[in-house]
Amino acid sequence: MFSAYYLQIMILVGINIIMATSLNLITGFTGQLSIGHAAFMSLGAYAAALATLKLGLPFFASLLFGALLAAVFGVLIGIPTLKLKGDYLAIATLGFGEIVRIVFLNLKITGGAVGLRGIPKSTTLLWVIIAAILTIFILNRILRSRVGRALIAIREDETAAESMGINTTYFKILAFGVGAFFAGLGGGLFSHYFQYIHPGSFGFLRSIEHLCMVVLGGMGSMWGSIIGAAALTAIPEFLRASADYRQLFYGAILVLMMRIRPEGIIGERRSRRKPPQSKDKKLGKINIFKVIGR
Amino acid sequence: MLQERVNNGYILDAVQLTRSFGGLKAVDRVDFFIRDKEIAGLIGPNGAGKTTLFNLFTGHYQPTEGDIYLHNEKIGGLKPHQITAKGIARTFQNIRLFGGMSVLDNVLIGGHSRTSTGLLGAIFQNSKDRKEEKEARENALFLLSFVGLETKKDELSRNLAYGEQRRLEIARALAADPKLLLLDEPAAGMNPQETNNLMQLISRIRDKMEKTILLIEHDMRVVMGISERIAVLNYGKKIAEGSPQEIQRNETVIEAYLGVSA
Amino acid sequence: MFFQQLINGIVLGSTYALIALGYTMVYGIVELINFAHGEIYMCGAFVGMYLVTVFKVPFVLAFLVAMIMAGLLGVTVEFIAYRPLRRSSRLAALISAIGASIFLQNLALLVMGPRPYSFPSPFTPKVYKTSLVIISKVELIILAVSFLLMLGLTFLIQKTKIGKAMRATAQDKDAASLMGININRVITTTFAVGSALGAAAGVMVGIYFRSVAPMMGLMPGLKGFVAAVLGGIGSIPGAMLGGLLLGVAEVMGAAYISSQYRDAVAFTILIVVLFFKPAGLIGRFLQEKV
Numbered sequence: 001m002f003s004a005y006y007l008q009i010m011i012l013v014g015i016n017i018i019m020a021t022s023l024n025l026i027t028g029f030t031g032q033l034s035i036g037h038a039a040f041m042s043l044g045a046y047a048a049a050l051a052t053l054k055l056g057l058p059f060f061a062s063l064l065f066g067a068l069l070a071a072v073f074g075v076l077i078g079i080p081t082l083k084l085k086g087d088y089l090a091i092a093t094l095g096f097g098e099i100v101r102i103v104f105l106n107l108k109i110t111g112g113a114v115g116l117r118g119i120p121k122s123t124t125l126l127w128v129i130i131a132a133i134l135t136i137f138i139l140n141r142i143l144r145s146r147v148g149r150a151l152i153a154i155r156e157d158e159t160a161a162e163s164m165g166i167n168t169t170y171f172k173i174l175a176f177g178v179g180a181f182f183a184g185l186g187g188g189l190f191s192h193y194f195q196y197i198h199p200g201s202f203g204f205l206r207s208i209e210h211l212c213m214v215v216l217g218g219m220g221s222m223w224g225s226i227i228g229a230a231a232l233t234a235i236p237e238f239l240r241a242s243a244d245y246r247q248l249f250y251g252a253i254l255v256l257m258m259r260i261r262p263e264g265i266i267g268e269r270r271s272r273r274k275p276p277q278s279k280d281k282k283l284g285k286i287n288i289f290k291v292i293g294r
Numbered sequence: 295m296l297q298e299r300v301n302n303g304y305i306l307d308a309v310q311l312t313r314s315f316g317g318l319k320a321v322d323r324v325d326f327f328i329r330d331k332e333i334a335g336l337i338g339p340n341g342a343g344k345t346t347l348f349n350l351f352t353g354h355y356q357p358t359e360g361d362i363y364l365h366n367e368k369i370g371g372l373k374p375h376q377i378t379a380k381g382i383a384r385t386f387q388n389i390r391l392f393g394g395m396s397v398l399d400n401v402l403i404g405g406h407s408r409t410s411t412g413l414l415g416a417i418f419q420n421s422k423d424r425k426e427e428k429e430a431r432e433n434a435l436f437l438l439s440f441v442g443l444e445t446k447k448d449e450l451s452r453n454l455a456y457g458e459q460r461r462l463e464i465a466r467a468l469a470a471d472p473k474l475l476l477l478d479e480p481a482a483g484m485n486p487q488e489t490n491n492l493m494q495l496i497s498r499i500r501d502k503m504e505k506t507i508l509l510i511e512h513d514m515r516v517v518m519g520i521s522e523r524i525a526v527l528n529y530g531k532k533i534a535e536g537s538p539q540e541i542q543r544n545e546t547v548i549e550a551y552l553g554v555s556a
Numbered sequence: 557m558f559f560q561q562l563i564n565g566i567v568l569g570s571t572y573a574l575i576a577l578g579y580t581m582v583y584g585i586v587e588l589i590n591f592a593h594g595e596i597y598m599c600g601a602f603v604g605m606y607l608v609t610v611f612k613v614p615f616v617l618a619f620l621v622a623m624i625m626a627g628l629l630g631v632t633v634e635f636i637a638y639r640p641l642r643r644s645s646r647l648a649a650l651i652s653a654i655g656a657s658i659f660l661q662n663l664a665l666l667v668m669g670p671r672p673y674s675f676p677s678p679f680t681p682k683v684y685k686t687s688l689v690i691i692s693k694v695e696l697i698i699l700a701v702s703f704l705l706m707l708g709l710t711f712l713i714q715k716t717k718i719g720k721a722m723r724a725t726a727q728d729k730d731a732a733s734l735m736g737i738n739i740n741r742v743i744t745t746t747f748a749v750g751s752a753l754g755a756a757a758g759v760m761v762g763i764y765f766r767s768v769a770p771m772m773g774l775m776p777g778l779k780g781f782v783a784a785v786l787g788g789i790g791s792i793p794g795a796m797l798g799g800l801l802l803g804v805a806e807v808m809g810a811a812y813i814s815s816q817y818r819d820a821v822a823f824t825i826l827i828v829v830l831f832f833k834p835a836g837l838i839g840r841f842l843q844e845k846v
Contacts, residue, residue, distance in 0.1 A: 013820075018535075027647075031647060033647055033650055033651070036656065043418070048591035049674070079831075080783055087587075087589045087646065087650055088834065090589070090650055091589065091778075091781060091782075091785070091826065092826065092830055094778065094822035095778075095782070095822075095826045095827055096443075096748065096823070096827065098778070098820070098823050099820050099823050100735075101825075101826065102816075102817060102819055102820045103820070105816070106816045114429065132374060133815065138417055140630055141417050141419065142413065142416045142417060143416070143418055145411055145416035145423075145425075145427070146402075146409050146411040146416065146430075147411065147412065147413055147416045147646045148416065149395075149399055149402055149403050149406070150403065150406060152392070152394070152395060152399075153392050153395070153403045155394075156392035156393060156394055156395060157390050157391075157392060157393075159354070159374075159390065160386065160390035160391070161392075161403070162374040162375050163354075163374050163375075163378060163383070163384055163386075164375075164378060164388075164403050164404055164406050164407070164466065164470065165375045165378035165379050165406045165470055166375055166403070166406050166407075167373075167375045168375070169496065174413060176606070178413070200325075202776075205658075207431075208654065208658055209652070215651060220394075221645075223794070224621055229479070234390025243666050244662055244666050245662075245666070247658060247661075247662040247665075248658075248659060248662040248663060248666060250655070250658055250661055251656065251657070251658030251659025251660070251661070251662060252655065253655065254651050254652060254654055254655025254656075254658065254659075255636070255637045255652050255656055255659065256650045256651040256655075258649070258651050258655070259641065260642050260646070260651070262645075262648050268593060279662075
């Protein structure tokens with residue numbers, strides 16, 4: 001039906017939709033900048049591949065195994081958020097991503113720098129479509145529930161969220177766990193399509209690519225991530241852009257989008273107006289003289 | 295001591311409460327109590343430690359010394375979200391709504407500690423979770439109509455007018471079904487008409503919903519008009535306590551506000 | 557052996573300290589991680605290398621010009637990527653900073669190509685031997701220059717008018733502005749000085765390893781940030797201490813644990829520090845106002 005080339009692009013689009021929507025849960029909806037999403041993907045990719053190769057698990061079980069392992073690490077990296085806010089967290093996720101990459105580079109079971117070869121090609125377009133739809137469906141259900149409201153409240157105002165009875169630590173960890181689960185799922189699909197993975201497949205720049213998809217589509221917009229993932233996967237392929245230009249472009253996207261349209265290409269325009277400030281409080285101070293003097 | 299506390303009828307009781315920032319004692323050995331179902335006022339010049347006291351009650355700050363009891367249960371040292379679950383909700387001096395969310399969602403978040411749907415409940419949505427969500431929405435709509443915002447439920451909260459935002463904050467706090475409601479300068483920036491409505495609203499919250507209310511307010515017309523009891527802070531210390539009439543006649547209070555040295 | 561590693565660690569650490577100073581100064585003033593700092597370090601190294609090898613400029617002059625050029629670049633990045641976002645959310649500013657970093661890195665890759673350039677050391681390859689350690693002339697110069705630059709920075713911040721304005725701005729931007737301090741000038745100066753220090757580190761690392769490359773800023777940039785966090789971000793002495801400690805820890809880790817995990821040492825330290833002492837060794841932890 002499709003040529004192999006188009007099929008590959010469509011499979012990559014599907015995997016990247018899973019990556020972008022799951023990162024959007026963490027960064028766009030919960031407001032926690034993660035620049036280590038590729039690390040969760042790599043955990044899922046390696047774990048699923050090893051489950052297939054060494055344990056002989058069926059494809060579905062391998063995928064689940066990879067996703068769960070990534071989720072466990074998502075929770076582990078979420079725990080330092082106990083004390084961390086914004087910028088520190090971003091750096092911690094980056095550091096975590098680097099550690100994961102270096103460990104894979106040096107472990108024997110993952111084949112070191114050479115990576116893993118001979119993974120069976122179990123991933124089909126149908127599998128990818130089912131996985132992507134399932135991911136979007138589940139994330140949507142979460143976001144429209146009490147849990148999702150808590151996550152968005154944390155993004156909007158962490159202090160106020162805590163005052164509303166939200167255990168912000170717990171929900172941030174939960175966001176990382178769920179986001180990592182789906183990133184791991186994407187990784188498992190990735191390794192079972194390309195049949196070959198190595199630590200370089202999941203470097204820092206891959207995480208930036210995911211972030212770009214979320215930012216371009218609009219942080220906190222599910223459709224935005226879907227369109228962002230599709231556009232940033234397919235367009236460079238059709239333009240046959242070299243990797244260098246692509247990354248230059250990613251850098252420019254991040255700077256320009258934040259400047260011109262922080263809400264993304266399809267996101268709703270949010271007014272940046274601050275809430276009206278109270279009038280001079282000294283007015284109140286004068287009142288006491290009136291009342292007391294009476 | 296404990297026996298006394300059990301029978302004192304106080305909803306909130308702070309004992310020798312102290313909070314220091316470096317060398318500065320923002321709250322200095324304050325004894326403070328609130329009776330069940332009363333409207334109490336907390337006043338004092340700017341920087342007297344009023345908001346710090348609020349932040350101690352709600353767990354945003356930990357006491358340096360002293361204890362806080364809510365219904366005779368020690369709450370000093372708990373986190374804000376735990377204290378909200380125990381029954382204290384608040385509004386903020388500098389309005390802290392979830393600006394990018396709808397008015398209704400803001401109130402629904404207020405009900406967070408009264409609901410329980412978790413991750414799996416959110417994904418699978420069994421009948422219990424659906425029922426909980428439906429009830430939470432009904433309650434939120436009721437609270438919105440209570441504060442007069444039912445027609446605005448789908449607007450983004452940041453697009454509301456100033457006085458509406460203040461009322462939405464109160465509705466959001468009420469959604470936590472608190473025993474004690476803390477209002478931090480609810481009338482700040484309001485015009486006289488809005489202020490009158492606010493005073494009526496606060497009275498209705500106490501009378502109809504049977505809540506206990508503590509408010510910080512600079513507008514003396516509001517504090518003196520609706521509080522049954524007022525405490526005055528100055529330089530972190532409680533300098534007076536009593537009925538509005540007593541406070542208005544109190545020499546120490548007048549000096550604190552006029553800045554006359556004794 | 558141990559003392560030799562210690563010296564190596566201190567030399568490496570002093571360059572981390574210079575990079576960390578740039579992060580910590582910027583963070584202290586605008587509360588932003590300047591992700592592009594590693595790229596400014598790289599650009600400084602390239603400018604120095606070009607001046608010395610192509611234009612045959614004397615090393616000291618090349619060093620100073622590299623610092624000035626990097627200072628200008630830092631100010632430009634601030635102007636384009638950070639200043640318009642000053643009223644936006646911190647998340648937006650952080651994403652813009654990451655974008656600026658990626659952009660500069662790949663611009664260098666496109667212009668210079670991926671292969672490293674050799675940067676011949678302008679100093680005679682002389683080594684000094686004692687019973688305990690061997691130290692080369694380049695290493696001694698790196699230590700001396702780093703020390704002098706840190707001394708100069710301390711003077712700038714403690715004794716000069718602009719230094720006083722910087723300290724006031726770090727304390728309370730609004731109050732400083734009300735006192736008539738030109739906040740934009742303070743921010744510009746901060747970026748210029750921080751970037752110049754980063755470039756100094758870049759040039760010195762360039763002659764130390766005798767090569768410069770477009771990707772050379774990535775790891776030292778991250779490690780400089782780790783050093784700043786380790787010392788307590790926003791604290792100038794903290795950045796110096798953090799840099800030295802990180803350099804020593806990394807060299808010791810590579811020597812006594814495993815050289816393959818060398819880069820992981822810094823990130824492990826980062827996560828451990830963030831977890832147990834998020835304010836860093838010297839920093840103060842600011843509580844958010846409610």
